[in-house]
Amino acid sequence: MANLAALELDRPETVISPARLRVVLLGCGTVNTGVLDALELMPDRIEIAAVVTRRRRPGQTGRTAWLTDIRDAFDTGPDLVIDGLPDCPAAEKALDLAVERGIHVISANKAVIARRPDLEARAKAKGTRFAYSAAVGGGVPVLETLQRLTASGETIQSVRGVLNGTSNFVLGLLEQGIGFDQAIAAAQAAGFAEADPSADIDGLDAAAKLALIARKAYGTAPDTQSIPADSLLAIEPGQVCGARENGLRYRQVAELSRSENGDLDARVRLIALPEDHPLARVENEENSVEIVCESGLKIVLHGKGAGQAPTAGSVLADIRDLLSGGEE
Ligand SMILES: NC(=O)c1ccc[n+]([C@@H]2O[C@H](COP(=O)([O-])OP(=O)(O)OC[C@H]3O[C@@H](n4cnc5c(N)ncnc54)[C@H](OP(=O)(O)O)[C@@H]3O)[C@@H](O)[C@H]2O)c1
Structure with a gap:
């Protein structure tokens, strides 16, 4: 050394x-x-x-x-x-x-x-x-914020957000009528998606992030594979486009909460949100995360979630x- x-x-x-x-x-x-x-x-x-x-x-x-x-x-x-x-x-x-x-x-x-x-x-x-x-x-300081909150004595009640920049970027392109393969290729060319983008698309990347969030917030975490996750492949690209025309935007939303008896609930869902919902307004490779503490303190973090x-x-x-x- x-x-x-x-x-x-x-x-x-x-x-x-x-x-x-x-x-x-x-x-x-x-x-x-x-x-x-x-x-x-x-x-x-x-x-x-x-x-x-x-x-x-x-x-x-x-x-x-x-x-x-x-x-x-x-x-x-x-x-x-x-x-x-x-x-x-x-x-x-x-x-x-x-x-x-x-x-x-x-x-x-x-x-x-x-x-x-x-x-x-x-x-x-x-x-x-x-x-x-x-x-x-x-680039969004999610883990750092959780670390500071817990160090200052806050107890985390829930964390919810768009955590996967690649799937958000892809959903944005599907909304515009661009095909799935082309959207993935664009995400790779932009440096957001890896050579094998399946973890992003299947929600496993967001699930792994939820596990790390749980570890930081509670000192314990569910196994990534045990976290239920919706895949982008489960919806038709036309469905995403059609939702947009009706004022809805599909987002891959990762959610973690702890019940009163201490059980953790984590899941990654594809949800069609009203377009004025804060998570619906997350564009391209951005991430947005809302942290709610038991004290009532609420923190929203927003910024570039992927890229060099x-x-x-x-x-x-x-x-x-x-x-x-x-x-x-
Ligand atoms: N890209 C993002 O926006 C982002 C954001 C947050 C976290 N991450 C994470 O950061 C990590 C890197 O992502 P990235 O986008 O930089 O990946 P990347 O562009 O695909 O680069 C991966 C690098 O690893 C090398 N590599 C792969 N397998 C190897 C092996 N067996 N032995 C030695 N080298 C090997 C590759 O070598 P070659 O150059 O020879 O192919 C390449 O240089 C991933 O775990 C990813 O999940 C990425």
Whole structure:
């Protein structure tokens, strides 16, 4: 580990005050290209040890090693791993290895983090950072807001919103009479949808985000697969178009609430909302989230939920927190 001064606290998490972090980027697609561009402007605080991609990048030169083997990248001795991989076994193994080796993790990979709650728990027990602000809301600070609310003594009653920018973007195009495949291709070209967009379309991406929200709000979460989710494929594109003509807009709405006996209810539904409903007014890749606390406090967050700049911005905020030794 390079030059890390660790300050022990009276809880398992440890606040770090590093001078310079040695960083490995896992993946360099939409998200991590933006992260890399920003980190290259911070040579006094960040050293890029390696970047790992699936395919070779023979044209890449300079001091950074461009690798295709994740283990080779770990052998460069990073302090921090930034995970911009898709949901895949390689990502799960990489995060496992990072936690095992006591390497800080910052990830945008909501599917893996939701499926493997042990990763965060083990990292915390070891005193290493495991942050994933970008995994929910893209650039919208959903998890950060929940963290602050619970830290200030609020109890979360419910969270409801449009959490998947890709499906919202696709629904917007279907409303205009554009075909499903063309709408997906446009979402991919814009950097919102991954190569395999099925998790977005089937509501699993929103379900994984709900699981992470529940973990932040209540310290426990339902299994993503157990969350009922409507698929966009269950409705005809013409239905979306027809609804719009009748003053209704289909939205993929993710909902989480806790009953008085503490049971969590989470679901992802496709709902036709009146066009003046706040969630109906969420456009393109935007996300909008309403958090209601038992005290009556209500907070509405709104902003870009996908795409390079907002998502990389959230990853960078986690990096700055780590560099400053601030709270997760
Ligand atoms: N895009 C968004 O707006 C957004 C928003 C929030 C969260 N996220 C999450 O952020 C993560 C990254 O998303 P993205 O949109 O940046 O994905 P992306 O553009 O598809 O990039 C994925 C990167 O991972 C690399 N990769 C894939 N499998 C690999 C393997 N087995 N070994 C090594 N490298 C591998 C790819 O390599 P090649 O370049 O060689 O193909 C590529 O560089 C995902 O988990 C996603 O859910 C994305």
